[in-house]
Amino acid sequence: MSAPSVNRSPVPFSPSFRWAGYLLGFSFGGFFDGILLHQILQWHHLLSGLDSPALADIQVQILADGLFHLAMYAVAGAGLWLLWRTRREFGGDGADRLLFGTFLVGFGVWHVVDAVLNHWILGLHHIRMDSDSPLIWDMVFFVFGIAVIAAGWVTLRRGPNGGGGGSRGTLAASVLTLAVVIAGQVALLPPAGVSTVTALFPPGTAPGAVLAAAATVDGRVIAGADGVWIIDVPDRFRALELYREGAVHVGGSLFPIGCFSAGLS
Structure with missing residues (x-):
């Protein structure tokens, strides 16, 4: 059984x-x-x-x-x-x-x-x-x-x-x-034909440090405020190198440019 x-x-x-x-x-x-x-x-x-x-x-x-x-x-x-x-x-x-x-x-x-x-x-x-x-x-x-x-x-x-x-x-x-x-x-990259990126740096980052970071990627700073900077990088694939220079985030969005333009006008 x-x-x-x-x-x-x-x-x-x-x-x-x-x-x-x-x-x-x-x-x-x-x-x-x-x-x-x-x-x-x-x-x-x-x-x-x-x-x-x-x-x-x-x-x-x-x-x-x-x-x-x-x-x-x-x-x-x-x-x-x-x-x-x-x-x-x-x-x-x-x-x-x-x-x-x-x-x-x-x-x-x-x-x-x-x-x-x-x-x-x-x-x-x-x-x-x-x-x-x-x-x-x-x-x-x-x-x-x-x-x-x-x-x-x-x-x-x-x-x-x-x-x-x-x-x-x-x-x-x-x-x-x-x-x-x-x-x-x-x-994370700007679209083809666009060289402008939005880079976010830690609070308190000196403008000089951002200018130096942009120079390392052969770029130039267009505008910036409160840690958010608009940087023109001719070689868009080099934009990711901004992370090495202290950037917290690098994106291809162009929307912040309008905000900066309004603030600077």
Whole structure:
């Protein structure tokens, strides 16, 4: 007489169980960045992009990295606490796949948040501070994050509680993500026949420093105010070299010119 089979619970998992995976993945993404890029490869520290004599001290940079790791420990602790609270759900059918998928999503989200917030909005650092083209390295890790999120999404969709939507929803989201990534890269350069770029420099950057930065790319400053400068760069592909000279963001938009013109008239 054969032993009866044991059916594992098909009950949908709680949001806490899912968030355990998201938080653990997010924290491990931070640990991956800090351990590999800050310590082993030493490509950057958390505050490497800030131009301040007080922050140039390596002890201050290491302290900032340590506080960053402490924050990641807090996120990981929250994830482990949620996982412990929902430990009974781990016996459910597909729990391992769900936890792995949410972990991948959280891991990828860290890289996207790091690129958008720390690299481009706040300008705290770039992936390779010693690179002649730091934007390329930033984009590599941004796309890496998108790819890991996609892998996590596919893992979740194939699970027993992945939800509806089918392959059409996944395909549409993938196409939209790819379009956003490509459009973001194209927007970084002015259109063909236009040599004017908008460059954002950190607050407090002296006009002389901006003039010197423009000179390194054979460009000239047209106008500027509050850290936003309009620079004419004859060779539009050299505009990205402004990142090396301290620019936080370089774009091809021409809209600010009208604002400056109105302000200067």
